[in-house]
Amino acid sequence: MKVTRPSTAPAAALGTPKTRKAKTTGAQRRAVFLFIAPFGVLFLAFYAVPIIFAVVQSLLTVERKGTFGPPRQVFGGLVQYQQVFQNTEFWESVGRVLLFGVVQVPIMLGLALLFALLLDSPLLKGKKFFRLAFFAPYAVPGVIAAIMWGFLYSPSLSPFEAVTSEVNFLSAELVLWAIANIVTWVYVGYNMLIIYSSLLAIPTEIYEAARLDGASNLQIAWRIKIPLVVPAIILTGVFSIIGTLQLLAEPQTLRSFSSAISSTFTPNLAVYTTASVPNYNLAAAFSVVLALATFVLSFVFLKATQRKVSQ
Amino acid sequence: MSRSAAMLIMGVFTLYFLTPIWWLLVSSSKTGGEITSTAPLWFTMDSAPTFLANLGNLFTYSDGVFGRWLANSALYAGLGALMGTVIAAMCGYALAKYEFRGREALFNIVLSGVLVPATALALPLFLIFSEVKLTNTLWAVFLPSLVSPFGVYLARIYAAASVPTELLEAARLDGSSEVRTFFTVSTRLMAPALVTIFLFQFVAIWNNFFLPLIMLRDQVLFPVTLGLYAWNSQISQIPELRVLVIVGALVSILPLIGTFLALQRFWSSGLGAGSVK
Numbered sequence: 028m029k030v031t032r033p034s035t036a037p038a039a040a041l042g043t044p045k046t047r048k049a050k051t052t053g054a055q056r057r058a059v060f061l062f063i064a065p066f067g068v069l070f071l072a073f074y075a076v077p078i079i080f081a082v083v084q085s086l087l088t089v090e091r092k093g094t095f096g097p098p099r100q101v102f103g104g105l106v107q108y109q110q111v112f113q114n115t116e117f118w119e120s121v122g123r124v125l126l127f128g129v130v131q132v133p134i135m136l137g138l139a140l141l142f143a144l145l146l147d148s149p150l151l152k153g154k155k156f157f158r159l160a161f162f163a164p165y166a167v168p169g170v171i172a173a174i175m176w177g178f179l180y181s182p183s184l185s186p187f188e189a190v191t192s193e194v195n196f197l198s199a200e201l202v203l204w205a206i207a208n209i210v211t212w213v214y215v216g217y218n219m220l221i222i223y224s225s226l227l228a229i230p231t232e233i234y235e236a237a238r239l240d241g242a243s244n245l246q247i248a249w250r251i252k253i254p255l256v257v258p259a260i261i262l263t264g265v266f267s268i269i270g271t272l273q274l275l276a277e278p279q280t281l282r283s284f285s286s287a288i289s290s291t292f293t294p295n296l297a298v299y300t301t302a303s304v305p306n307y308n309l310a311a312a313f314s315v316v317l318a319l320a321t322f323v324l325s326f327v328f329l330k331a332t333q334r335k336v337s338q
Numbered sequence: 339m340s341r342s343a344a345m346l347i348m349g350v351f352t353l354y355f356l357t358p359i360w361w362l363l364v365s366s367s368k369t370g371g372e373i374t375s376t377a378p379l380w381f382t383m384d385s386a387p388t389f390l391a392n393l394g395n396l397f398t399y400s401d402g403v404f405g406r407w408l409a410n411s412a413l414y415a416g417l418g419a420l421m422g423t424v425i426a427a428m429c430g431y432a433l434a435k436y437e438f439r440g441r442e443a444l445f446n447i448v449l450s451g452v453l454v455p456a457t458a459l460a461l462p463l464f465l466i467f468s469e470v471k472l473t474n475t476l477w478a479v480f481l482p483s484l485v486s487p488f489g490v491y492l493a494r495i496y497a498a499a500s501v502p503t504e505l506l507e508a509a510r511l512d513g514s515s516e517v518r519t520f521f522t523v524s525t526r527l528m529a530p531a532l533v534t535i536f537l538f539q540f541v542a543i544w545n546n547f548f549l550p551l552i553m554l555r556d557q558v559l560f561p562v563t564l565g566l567y568a569w570n571s572q573i574s575q576i577p578e579l580r581v582l583v584i585v586g587a588l589v590s591i592l593p594l595i596g597t598f599l600a601l602q603r604f605w606s607s608g609l610g611a612g613s614v615k
Contacts, residue, residue, distance in 0.1 A: 055436060058516030062432035063444070065425045066490060073482040074451050077462035084465065142351070150344035159599075160352045163359065166594035168545040170563040171587045174570050175358050178365075178584070186361055186378030212355065265453070273455045276547035276563075283571045295457050295548070302461055302552070310461055318458035325453045 078318070084311035100308075107312035116291040117313060121320070123203060124293050128271035131207040136263055138211070139218035143256075144248050146219070147226040158223075162216035169213065173280035176209045181284060197285035205285075206277050214270070218263040225259035226252060261332045265325045272321045275299070359591075366392060366585045370578060392585045399582055406558055407565035408590070411544055413476075414561055418483040419540040426486045426539075427532055430493025431524060435501060445494065451487030457548045464552045478553040479561070483543045489535040496531030497524065533604035537597070544594060562590045 088103030111117060142161060146154055164172065178184045180196040196205040229252065237247050275295040282288045291297040294317050302310035357379070365373050367385035369392075376382050396404050433445050463482055467473045501524050509519040525532065550564045560568070566586050569579045598605075 055516055056438065058520075059432045059436045059438050061517060062428040062436075062520070066429035066485070069425065069481075069485045070448070070451065070487070073463065073485050074454065074459065074487070077459045077466060078454070080466055081458070081462035084462065138351075142348070145344050145348060148344065150341045151348060152345070157348050157352065161355050162598070163595060164355055165541070166598055167359070167591050168547075168563045168594075170545075170547055170567045171590060172358075174566065174583060174587055175362055177570075179358060179361065184374055212358070216355065269453065269455055273457050275457060276545075279547075280567055280570065283573065298457070298461060299548070299552070302464075307461075307465060311465075314458045314461050318454055321455050321458070322450070322453050 081311045081314050081318075084308055085315050087308050089306075089308060103308075107309050108316070110309055111312050111316055114297075116289075117294065117297050120291050120294045120297050124271055124274055127203055127207055127274070128268060130204075131210060132264065132267045132271060134207075135211045135215055135267065136218060136260060138215050139263065140222055140253070140256075140260065142215070142219040143222035143226055144252060146223050147252070148244060148248070150244075158220070161219055164213050164215075165217040167213060169209075169276035170280050172209050172213050173206075173277040176205070176212070177281055177284035180205055197281070197287060199287040202281070202285050202287045206274070206281065209277050210270070210274075214267070218267070221263055222256050222259045225256045229255050257332070261329065264328060264332070268324050268328060269321055272317065272324070362584060362588050366588045368581075370581045373581070373584070389585075392581055393589075396582050396585045396589065403557055404562070404565065404582075404586055404589075407560050407562040408593075410476075410559060411561040411563070411590075412593070414479055414483060415540050415544040418480055418543050419536050422484040422486050422539050423489060423532055423536040425484060426489030426535055427493045427497075427525065427528065428520065430490040430495075431497045431501070431520060431528070433490070434494045434497035435503065435506060435524075448487045448490045451485075452491060456542075456546070460548045460552055463549070467553065473553050474555045474559065476559060479546075479550050479559075482549060483539075483546065486535065486539050486542075489539060492531055492535050492538075493528065496528055500527045500531070530604055533601050537601060537605050540597065541594065562586070566590060 085107050086102060086104065087100045088106050089098045090101045091098050142157075145151055146158060151157065167175070177197075179187065180191060182188070182191045182195065185191040195201065233251060234247055237251055242250070273295055274293040278288050278292045278296060279299075289296075290300040294313070298310050298313045298317065301313060361379060364379055364381055364385075367381055367389035368376065369388055372382055372388075382388070429448075433441060433448075459482070463478075464473060467478050472478050505523065505527075506519060509523055510516075514522070544561070545563065546561075547563060547567070550561050551567075554560055554564065557565070557568070566583055569586070570583050573579050573583065
């Protein structure tokens, strides 16, 4: 294709003598701009700007002249953050979701891996059916899943009355694990499919070679398959961590079934409650702390698991 | 592990996954009283007429607002995911197939966007939208849903793996413009990834709760999940809503299951893209 416009100056600036295969032409550069601009604009407007806005809001504080004077926002420095760190309810909610995550995420990913390995093994018949049946709950939105399980947990409505009359899943002691069950029910199949599709991508010659060396199915799963799907497990792990810290729809919906869920049960519920008081500045500070915590946790998890892989 | 042990494990978990959905289906065919007084996992003698009556009530209650909610969800999730997929695919494709300054920096920014929890964005978005008087409008839920950093990530990985650079060179020699090449040649090669991105985003928007919860006051604008949530929280005052919530829940999950079944052939091959290094 002809170079329509020479535009030598920027081309020279770009053309640091790296191992460039083909020169980027002006038309190509315009195309890149066209391809990136729509996403770029939306990303700026609905990701970058809100984050900056939240940080700014979190540094402001509301001041009133007298008790009934008009409220005025003034720069308050880290006042909101001081409040965040002194807010015991918020930290209790953080502790609660961390406990939730430490228990629920390994169980969910362990089950997902087990199902994926079984689907990939020669042991199973009717794979297509199991794949669909296990994945079906993913099509149920969190709110709807919580409503459904809310009925199933309720002593008076549950089809499992024999169980629910003995064990109160909606009690203060158990409701966190009742939510964990809902989240697991919804997401196991989704994680299973991600791991399963990366198992399918492994070339089968590897298994044949291992079998010739006398490896059993279990050894092949443990020594070959699992190490090769570690990237998929990491991906599902990061998404699960983000999901855990974001818990909102399920506990908020279950509140109409259980009085054991407080308005600050999870960090996001605390943010929502604070925002509806309304104390936007404090809620913004909660959001910033929460986003940072998610970011750090995901990052640490990524680094820790990747180091293990490269060893 | 033996074959029977494997089948047993899968069988038990099939019950775990499907029983709640089965219960929902059975309960949808009962009157409010029958839900507690009859066998919970089996139909009654007049299940079919009761189901139809429940369905009728669902769509006529409160001036048929439920139908409106379904339509809203279809608009937010259907159109939003469709446009969002095209936008994400273009960006991911550009990041994969063109070299330009700041490419890696841009990709890293998008990647960090994947890690930002959507709920942390919802509150500042609400504050910004209330400044520009956009809260309690369709746009407040629709516009933010168009952005999918994960979609860009998937599109980049898949485009890098499935669109050969030689093919782009050949198209250039034939005089095809970059944009035309993308829409006629590259999108076809990226089809499994595009369907996967569409479905992920469709589900993400359909399930989104926090954003509509804080943005919308007007019932008429609610997506179906928020509408059912609102009904569910009124059950203690209006007990007859219980049946409607159960039937409504069943009706609301059918479109998603249908979409997945219809597109299954395409997305299952694109699903691994994000996890293969």
